[in-house]
Amino acid sequence: RAAPRRSGNFVRLNLKRKSHVRGCALQGNRLRKQVWKQKWQKKAELFGGGGGTSRDRSSDVCFRCGGTGHWASTCRGREPAAGLPPENGPADEEEEAPLPTLEEVARRTNSVCRELAESGGDGSERISEPTTSPDVRRPAYEPPAPPAPVEPLYALGPEGKVQDTPQEVFNALKALGYNSFRPGQEVAIMRILSGLSTLVVLSTGMGKSLCYQLPAYLYHKRSKCVTLVVSPLVSLMDDQVSGLPPCLKAVCVHSNMTKGQREAAMEKVRQGEVQVLLLSPEALVGGSGSGFGCLPSADRLPPVAFACIDEAHCVSEWSHNFRP
Numbered sequence: 172r173a174a175p176r177r178s179g180n181f182v183r184l185n186l187k188r189k190s191h192v193r194g195c196a197l198q199g200n201r202l203r204k205q206v207w208k209q210k211w212q213k214k215a216e217l218f219g220g221g222g223g224t225s226r227d228r229s230s231d232v233c234f235r236c237g238g239t240g241h242w243a244s245t246c247r248g249r250e251p252a253a254g255l256p257p258e259n260g261p262a263d264e265e266e267e268a269p270l271p272t273l274e275e276v277a278r279r280t281n282s283v284c285r286e287l288a289e290s291g292g293d294g295s296e297r298i299s300e301p302t303t304s305p306d307v308r309r310p311a312y313e314p315p316a317p318p319a320p321v322e323p324l325y326a327l328g329p330e331g332k333v334q335d336t337p338q339e340v341f342n343a344l345k346a347l348g349y350n351s352f353r354p355g356q357e358v359a360i361m362r363i364l365s366g367l368s369t370l371v372v373l374s375t376g377m378g379k380s381l382c383y384q385l386p387a388y389l390y391h392k393r394s395k396c397v398t399l400v401v402s403p404l405v406s407l408m409d410d411q412v413s414g415l416p417p418c419l420k421a422v423c424v425h426s427n428m429t430k431g432q433r434e435a436a437m438e439k440v441r442q443g444e445v446q447v448l449l450l451s452p453e454a455l456v457g458g459s460g461s462g463f464g465c466l467p468s469a470d471r472l473p474p475v476a477f478a479c480i481d482e483a484h485c486v487s488e489w490s491h492n493f494r495p
Contacts (some may be wrong), residue, residue, distance in 0.1 A: 315470045321396050321477075323366030324389055333361045340364070343389055347416050353378045360385050363477060380411060383479040387446045388419050390476035395443035397473050401450050402481040408449045421447035424454045424466070437466070443473055449481075 197205055235243040271279075328334055336357055344352065352360075355371065356378055362369040363386040373379050387398035402408050408423040415421055422436040422445050433454075439445050454466055 315468070318469060318472075318474050321390065321394070321474050324364040324386075324393065325361070327365055327367075333358075333365050333367070336361055339389070340385070343385055343392075346418050347381070347385060347388065349381070356382055364389065366477075380481070383477075383481075384415070384419060384447065387476060391446040395473055396476040397440055397443075397445065398447050398476050399450060399455075399478040400447055400481050401452060401455055401478070403452060403485045404482050405451060407482065408451070411449065415447075419447070420445040421449060423449040425451035426453055440473065441467075441471065 196202075230239065231242065232239055233241055233243050233246050235246045236248070238246070325334055325337070340360065344350075354377075355373055359369050359371045359382040363382070369382075371379055371382050383398060383400060390396050390398065402411075405425045405427055408425060412421050412423050420439075422439055424433050424436050428436075436448075440448050450466070
C-alpha cells in the first residue's frame with residue numbers, strides 16, 4: 172500500500188509525544204529566553220539604552236550622571252553633568268511641612284476645641300465636647316414628616332368588638348372570584364379591616380393569601396394606598412403575582428430581578444397602579460439607599476394600608492436569613 176501524499180493542510184499527529192512540531196523549533200526554557208531577549212530589544216529601540224543590538228546609543232542619556240551612551244545600570248559613577256542637580260544621598264532628610272496644631276485646625280474649620288482639663292487631685296483627665304464658634308450657624312436637621320396613617324375601613328364596636336361583615340365585603344369577595352368564605356377567613360379579614368393585628372394559621376391550600384388580598388383591594392378602593400407583603404419564598408412571589416384576579420394588581424421586588432425590573436415595579440407603586448407590593452426581606456431591610464437599595468424612602472411611597480408577613484413559618488423553622 173502506497174503512503175499517503177502530504178498536502179499543505181494535513182499534519183499527522185503522534186499522540187504519544189508531548190509536542191508536535193514540524194521542523195526545528197525552540198521549546199521550553201529556550202523559547203522563553205528568546206522571547207525575553209526580543210522584548211528588551213524592542214524596549215531599547217523605543218526608549219534607548221541597552222538591548223544588545225548594533226543601534227547607535229550615543230543619544231541615550233543616563234539619568235544618574237547625565238552622560239550619554241549608556242544607562243544608569245552601567246554607569247561608572249562620573250560627575251553629574253552641568254545643569255542637573257546632584258543626587259541626594261540616603262543621609263539627606265526630606266523637608267516635610269509641619270503638621271498643624273489642634274488650635275489651627277479648629278480655626279480653619281470654624282470650630283472651637285476646648286483643651287484637656289484636669290480635675291481635682293486625682294490626676295484624671297476630662298475631655299469636653301467641641302463647641303461651635305459663635306459666627307457659624309448650622310441649620311437644625313429636620314427629618315421629613317412621615318405620611319399620615321391609613322385609618323381602618325371599619326370602626327370597632329362600643330366594647331372594642333369587630334362589627335358584623337357588611338355587604339361591601341361580600342361584593343369584594345365575588346369580585347375576586349369567590350362565592351363564600353372558608354373557615355377562618357371572614358374573621359381574619361374583618362380584623363384587618365378594623366385595624367387589629369391578626370395571626371392566621373391555616374393549612375396549605377386553605378386560602379391564607381385571600382386574608383390580605385381582599386383587605387388590600389378594599390383599602391385601595393377607598394384611597395390610593397398600598398399593602399406591603401413580606402415573603403421569604405422568592406419562588407412563591409412570582410406565582411402569586413401571576414395568579415391574581417384581573418381586579419387586583421400586584422408587583423414583586425426581590426434579589427433575582429434586574430435593576431431595570433425593580434425600578435419599573437417601584438414606579439408602578441409610586442403611581443398608585445398596584446394594590447399589593449410583595450417584598451423579599453433583603454429588599455425591605457436594604458431600602459433607602461443602603462444594601463439592596465431599591466425601596467425608596469417613606470415620603471416617596473403612597474400611604475401603607477397594612478403590612479403582612481407571608482409564610483412566617485419559614486422564618487421560625489429555618490432562620491432569619493433563610494432563602495430557598
